[in-house]
Amino acid sequence: MGWLGPAELEALRLSLRVSFWATLVTLPFGIFVAYALARWRFPGRQLLNGLVHLPLILPPVVTGYLLLLTFGIQGPLGKLLAELGIVVAFRWTGAALAAGIMAFPLMVRAIRLSIEAVDPKLEQAGATLGASRLFVFATVTLPMILPGVIAGAILAFAKAMGEFGATITFVSNIPGQTQTLPSAVYAFLQVPGGENAATRLVVVSIIIAMGALLLSEYVGRRAAERVSGS
Amino acid sequence: MSLSVRLQHELPDMQLDLSFDAPPGVTVLFGRSGSGKTTVVNAVAGLLRPAAGRVAVDGWELFDTEQGLWLPPHRRRLGYIFQEGRLFPHLTVRQNLSYGRWFAPKGARRENPDKVIEMLGIGHMLNRRPAGLSGGEKQRVAIGRALLASPRLILADEPLAALDDARKAEILPYFERLRDEVSVPILYVTHAAAEVARLATSVVALQDGKVVRHGPASDVLADPSVAPAGVRAVGAVLQVKVCEHHADGLTELDAGGARLFLPRIPHQIGEDLRIRIPAQEVILSNKRPEGLSALNMLEGVVDSIRAGEGPGAIVSVKTPAGPILARVTRRSVAALGLEPGCVCFAVIKTVALAPQDVGGRLNAS
Numbered sequence: 001m002g003w004l005g006p007a008e009l010e011a012l013r014l015s016l017r018v019s020f021w022a023t024l025v026t027l028p029f030g031i032f033v034a035y036a037l038a039r040w041r042f043p044g045r046q047l048l049n050g051l052v053h054l055p056l057i058l059p060p061v062v063t064g065y066l067l068l069l070t071f072g073i074q075g076p077l078g079k080l081l082a083e084l085g086i087v088v089a090f091r092w093t094g095a096a097l098a099a100g101i102m103a104f105p106l107m108v109r110a111i112r113l114s115i116e117a118v119d120p121k122l123e124q125a126g127a128t129l130g131a132s133r134l135f136v137f138a139t140v141t142l143p144m145i146l147p148g149v150i151a152g153a154i155l156a157f158a159k160a161m162g163e164f165g166a167t168i169t170f171v172s173n174i175p176g177q178t179q180t181l182p183s184a185v186y187a188f189l190q191v192p193g194g195e196n197a198a199t200r201l202v203v204v205s206i207i208i209a210m211g212a213l214l215l216s217e218y219v220g221r222r223a224a225e226r227v228s229g230s
Numbered sequence: 231m232s233l234s235v236r237l238q239h240e241l242p243d244m245q246l247d248l249s250f251d252a253p254p255g256v257t258v259l260f261g262r263s264g265s266g267k268t269t270v271v272n273a274v275a276g277l278l279r280p281a282a283g284r285v286a287v288d289g290w291e292l293f294d295t296e297q298g299l300w301l302p303p304h305r306r307r308l309g310y311i312f313q314e315g316r317l318f319p320h321l322t323v324r325q326n327l328s329y330g331r332w333f334a335p336k337g338a339r340r341e342n343p344d345k346v347i348e349m350l351g352i353g354h355m356l357n358r359r360p361a362g363l364s365g366g367e368k369q370r371v372a373i374g375r376a377l378l379a380s381p382r383l384i385l386a387d388e389p390l391a392a393l394d395d396a397r398k399a400e401i402l403p404y405f406e407r408l409r410d411e412v413s414v415p416i417l418y419v420t421h422a423a424a425e426v427a428r429l430a431t432s433v434v435a436l437q438d439g440k441v442v443r444h445g446p447a448s449d450v451l452a453d454p455s456v457a458p459a460g461v462r463a464v465g466a467v468l469q470v471k472v473c474e475h476h477a478d479g480l481t482e483l484d485a486g487g488a489r490l491f492l493p494r495i496p497h498q499i500g501e502d503l504r505i506r507i508p509a510q511e512v513i514l515s516n517k518r519p520e521g522l523s524a525l526n527m528l529e530g531v532v533d534s535i536r537a538g539e540g541p542g543a544i545v546s547v548k549t550p551a552g553p554i555l556a557r558v559t560r561r562s563v564a565a566l567g568l569e570p571g572c573v574c575f576a577v578i579k580t581v582a583l584a585p586q587d588v589g590g591r592l593n594a595s
Contacts, residue, residue: 127303128310130333143320
């Protein structure tokens with residue numbers, strides 16, 4: 001990557017780290033929420049569905065501002081976390097939080113679709129053979145939704161890589177700390193002579209986005225073949 | 231091993247209210263679709279929670295609403311064979327077979343996998359996945375999977391309904407072996423009289439969520455007033471022994487001293503069988519018929535005549551082979567002057583006795 005300057009490289013590395021953790025930490029929640037929405041009927045289900053989708057439809061800057069109000073140093077959750085020694089405001093962890101929340105709806109949608117495609121009768125069959133619900137989930141449902149989970153995770157990763165509005169509002173644009181790839185592109189475009197650096201990062205963005213897409217197609221297809229048993 | 235079932239449940243289009251105690255062996259729930267059969271099986275399995283009732287296998291309670299007892303499905307130790315197989319598509323045949331085995335308590339693992347695999351003839355497909363199996367093969371694997379969970383009770387919900395006739399003929403013998411070689415009681419749901427005749431130790435006939443008849447297959451199938459699957463299902467069930475295989479492709483059977491001929495069947499000479507004779511394949515005559523192509527003729531005495539709502543009547547004839555049922559028109563009954571006590575001859579066309587109506591040996595009934 002010799003053709004990238006140190007600042008650009010730093011932004012790329014930070015973006016990868018932020019997106020990786022954002023995806024990894026939200027994945028279990030994403031699977032759980034998708035399962036709940038697909039399989040359980042409970043009061044407040046529509047409300048949960050709406051909340052999950054909110055970041056998708058709100059202007060990102062609004063989501064970022066709400067994060068700042070909640071997780072900022074003065075925010076209720078921010079204060080609580082600060083007492084535990086965790087500060088997210090203006091840190092890379094905050095960027096990961098913003099990216100995770102923005103990517104969450106996409107992840108849940110992909111996983112939920114794959115759960116709805118699993119015949120509940122197979123889960124019943126597992127139960128009659130002596131498997132508890134958790135075990136049925138681990139041995140029947142999860143392997144069968146694996147393609148959806150992988151697709152959801154890769155989609156979320158790509159979304160996290162591109163997240164800009166909520167991140168810059170919540171954790172600003174501090175080089176080395178919160179300056180992710182899109183923020184860096186934006187910053188380079190604000191200074192005279194920064195176009196070359198910005199263009200290089202744009203190329204990197206395109207490569208990563210396309211790579212993620214191809215990878216998700218490939219892995220998803222492999223997993224689907226395995227699951228369908230052909 | 232016995233099964234005791236009492237259930238009350240409100241369904242959208244009917245009220246389920248029934249109870250029965252089943253002896254060991256195969257208990258067939260017999261009735262047309264919508265009679266509540268599957269609801270009963272699902273309640274026994276714990277997949278459906280009935281409004282009230284109690285189910286116990288050999289005194290061990292699966293649920294009892296009065297005591298507030300409800301075992302979840304995975305703690306009931308059942309083997310459920312579904313109509314559509316429901317094999318796990320992402321697992322190989324071998325993994326499917328061992329799925330239930332993982333959960334069976336170590337001490338309860340009665341069935342030997344190698345023996346079950348051999349009994350079902352599935353040894354050559356262990357490393358394949360369900361998508362590559364035929365319907366009949368899938369159902370054999372499903373039987374094995376249920377059996378290897380070492381269940382206390384096997385449930386089978388129309389396990390042959392999704393198969394064509396050839397596949398049905400392929401699978402039925404495995405259920406007979408299950409009945410004769412494995413000591414687990416079986417609750418078997420069907421609407422096919424042929425399956426009842428071959429498998430049932432006892433039959434529970436259901437109609438609109440109620441038990442309308444409970445007894446041995448020969449009694450229930452012979453009773454046109456219940457006729458759960460319609461009058462076409464009425465027929466006599468006879469106990470027979472294989473006498474001889476003739477060179478012209480016929481098999482000769484001994485039925486209480488009388489001789490019956492039917493197209494060659496694969497059973498050994500000397501073997502005890504049960505055979506179903508559908509009432510609509512029987513012709514009656516008040517004189518000994520002559521110049522007739524039919525080979526099977528049984529002399530007997532009219533026992534009863536039951537006229538239905540339509541133009542038909544069911545005539546029960548006592549013969550040395552056992553009671554034979556004939557479905558004839560009321561007009562014929564009048565024309566022949568048939569009434570209880572009359573001597574008459576029952577004529578059965580040889581080719582009307584289909585191989586799927588012939589079952590393997592049966593200990594009970």
